[in-house]
Amino acid sequence: MVAEGSFILLAGFFALLFIGMPLGVALGIAGVAVLAIEKLGIMAFPTNVWTGIAKYPLLALPVFIVAGMMFEKSGVAERLVRFAEACIGNRTGGLAIVAVIVCMVLGGISGSGPADAAAVAMVLAPSMLKQGYPRPYIASLTAAAGSTAILIPPSIAFIVYSVLVPGVSLNALFLGGLIPGVLAGLSLLFPAIWLAKKHGFGKPDPNVVRPPIWQTFKEAIWGLMAPIVILGGLRSGAFTPTEAAVVAVFYGLFVGVFIYRTLDMKKIYEVLAQSAEISAVVMIIIALASVFAHAGSTVGTFDAAAKTLISFTANETVMLLAITVILLIAGMLIDGVSIFLVFLPILLPIAKTYGWNLTWFGIIMTMNIAIGQFTPPMAVNLMVTCKVAGCTMESTVPWVLWFVLAMLCSLLLVTFVPEIALFLPRLMGDL
Amino acid sequence: MTDHADIQAPGLKLGEAPPAVSESIERIFGAAVMGILCLITFANVLVRYFTNISFAFTEELSVALMVIGALVGTAAAFAGDRHIRLTFLVERMSIPKQRVLELFILAVCLALFGLLTWLATRYVWDEYRFEVLSPGLGIPQWRYTVALPVLSCLICLRILGRFVRVARTVGA
Numbered sequence: 001m002v003a004e005g006s007f008i009l010l011a012g013f014f015a016l017l018f019i020g021m022p023l024g025v026a027l028g029i030a031g032v033a034v035l036a037i038e039k040l041g042i043m044a045f046p047t048n049v050w051t052g053i054a055k056y057p058l059l060a061l062p063v064f065i066v067a068g069m070m071f072e073k074s075g076v077a078e079r080l081v082r083f084a085e086a087c088i089g090n091r092t093g094g095l096a097i098v099a100v101i102v103c104m105v106l107g108g109i110s111g112s113g114p115a116d117a118a119a120v121a122m123v124l125a126p127s128m129l130k131q132g133y134p135r136p137y138i139a140s141l142t143a144a145a146g147s148t149a150i151l152i153p154p155s156i157a158f159i160v161y162s163v164l165v166p167g168v169s170l171n172a173l174f175l176g177g178l179i180p181g182v183l184a185g186l187s188l189l190f191p192a193i194w195l196a197k198k199h200g201f202g203k204p205d206p207n208v209v210r211p212p213i214w215q216t217f218k219e220a221i222w223g224l225m226a227p228i229v230i231l232g233g234l235r236s237g238a239f240t241p242t243e244a245a246v247v248a249v250f251y252g253l254f255v256g257v258f259i260y261r262t263l264d265m266k267k268i269y270e271v272l273a274q275s276a277e278i279s280a281v282v283m284i285i286i287a288l289a290s291v292f293a294h295a296g297s298t299v300g301t302f303d304a305a306a307k308t309l310i311s312f313t314a315n316e317t318v319m320l321l322a323i324t325v326i327l328l329i330a331g332m333l334i335d336g337v338s339i340f341l342v343f344l345p346i347l348l349p350i351a352k353t354y355g356w357n358l359t360w361f362g363i364i365m366t367m368n369i370a371i372g373q374f375t376p377p378m379a380v381n382l383m384v385t386c387k388v389a390g391c392t393m394e395s396t397v398p399w400v401l402w403f404v405l406a407m408l409c410s411l412l413l414v415t416f417v418p419e420i421a422l423f424l425p426r427l428m429g430d431l
Numbered sequence: 432m433t434d435h436a437d438i439q440a441p442g443l444k445l446g447e448a449p450p451a452v453s454e455s456i457e458r459i460f461g462a463a464v465m466g467i468l469c470l471i472t473f474a475n476v477l478v479r480y481f482t483n484i485s486f487a488f489t490e491e492l493s494v495a496l497m498v499i500g501a502l503v504g505t506a507a508a509f510a511g512d513r514h515i516r517l518t519f520l521v522e523r524m525s526i527p528k529q530r531v532l533e534l535f536i537l538a539v540c541l542a543l544f545g546l547l548t549w550l551a552t553r554y555v556w557d558e559y560r561f562e563v564l565s566p567g568l569g570i571p572q573w574r575y576t577v578a579l580p581v582l583s584c585l586i587c588l589r590i591l592g593r594f595v596r597v598a599r600t601v602g603a
Contacts, residue, residue, distance in 0.1 A: 020521035022514035025540050046551040246472040276461025280504020378519045
């Protein structure tokens with residue numbers, strides 16, 4: 001029963017996935033097929049669809065999506081870019097540094113990579129092109145920097161992980177993701193500046209007037225405050241994650257309507273309607289994945305798969321590297337949240353066998369996923385930034401691989417020095 | 432770049448007609464659900480900080496609203512092919528072949544959500560028969576869960592609609 005059920009579940013899922021079935025449906029069909037064939041009780045299908053998403057902690061997901069979108073539509077990216085330009089000044093690779101830093105700050109407001117990358121690429125691409133940055137370079141850099149959004153709190157990926165893994169606190173994940181996220185972002189600066197110097201683009205432009213710091217700061221401060229409001233609210237224990245999200249929504253609404261005066265009724269409606277569908281697309285996958293997970297754990301697939309993997313190697317380091325490779329490949333193929341849903345049931349028993357800290361494990365899984373988001377051929381972030389920069393994904397390969405390499409280095413650092421991730425949550429008493 | 436759902440999943444370009452029944456129905460509904468969710472949650476924060484009244488029973492309402500929003504958004508995403516899917520391999524095929532494959536895929540989706548509609552109806556019927564009460568407010572649970580069969584029926588209609596539209600492009 002284990003072998004037959006597991007085969008139907010996994011082979012069925014992957015076959016459907018590769019022919020282009022919507023991910024949720026592929027998970028659902030595989031799960032339902034196992035429930036029916038192994039006679040595990042088909043009523044588990046509607047029950048799990050409902051209970052899979054009818055969870056209060058999951059409410060943070062749609063609300064954080066609204067918050068991120070609200071700030072983005074209010075034009076916070078442009079103002080942050082101007083302030084960063086004023087601070088960094090006119091130097092070789094200056095705009096590349098601006099791109100990375102603004103992506104990281106925006107990551108502290110929104111929790112999804114592609115939206116973050118697209119916002120920064122749209123604002124910066126025109127001026128970067130003027131300074132001679134090649135289009136594929138712009139696409140690669142912003143895609144890579146945007147991927148830090150799922151590491152720097154708030155993060156949609158962490159919300160899903162904490163809902164799926166009982167006993168891991170979302171506060172600890174948010175706090176733990178901060179240093180690895182910043183580390184990953186900063187590591188991109190090395191190839192960014194080195195490539196600019198080597199190929200001689202991004203040179204200081206004598207005609208550019210450096211914007212006055214104080215004036216740009218006054219505009220940007222409202223955006224800069226957002227991550228502080230969110231993290232500070234969570235930190236002080238004043239807000240639960242969902243409450244912090246909703247406070248950010250109304251703070252963004254206030255800034256957009258009264259300070260920047262960029263949001264009108266039509267734009268607010270757009271924000272709500274688009275966030276509704278973006279959250280729906282993620283949540284239906286979570287709902288159907290819980291059918292998949294129920295079928296898999298009832299039939300014993302995940303334990304069997306975990307045992308098989310462990311039987312290949314008893315060496316902890318080899319296992320960690322193997323997981324990294326598997327997740328990187330998966331990250332190239334499907335989007336981040338879905339990776340948690342597909343791989344967590346198999347990887348959690350392994351993590352427990354080795355006694356790994358589950359907060360740290362969530363963070364390195366998320367780092368893996370972040371890298372996958374801009375590694376061709378299937379990279380959600382890169383797809384978006386290529387569209388904005390006006391180049392093909394193939395043309396980015398010689399550039400983007402350097403950024404992949406840089407972020408891989410920081411991933412390995414966090415993998416082998418877990419304290420980088422765990423230090424902050426431990427300090428704050430979240431572990 | 433205004434269409435954000437596009438950012439998540441660009442879908443296949445099969446050249447089918449736009450939906451005959453506008454997706455704005457779902458969009459308005461989805462936006463309303465999101466707006467109400469934010470308002471309830473924010474009211475919760477305010478009430479908790481400025482008074483001693485517990486507003487916690489709204490959790491149950493929020494959660495039900497969230498599920499409703501998810502199902503409505505799923506329907507719209509089916510109409511516009513904006514669900515997350517792996518299109519890398521399929522895009523290597525010729526457009527006529529992609530269209531035929533798409534019909535098969537939509538048929539499978541329809542089967543899944545058709546089954547969900549039927550089983551969810553039985554699920555809600557059981558809750559009604561056995562008078563299951565909700566844990567928070569103590570009102571009949573079926574008043575929440577009835578959304579599942581009704582909205583999965585809506586999802587079926589959206590899948591069917593796109594099936595018909597893609598089918599018209601085959602051989603055309």
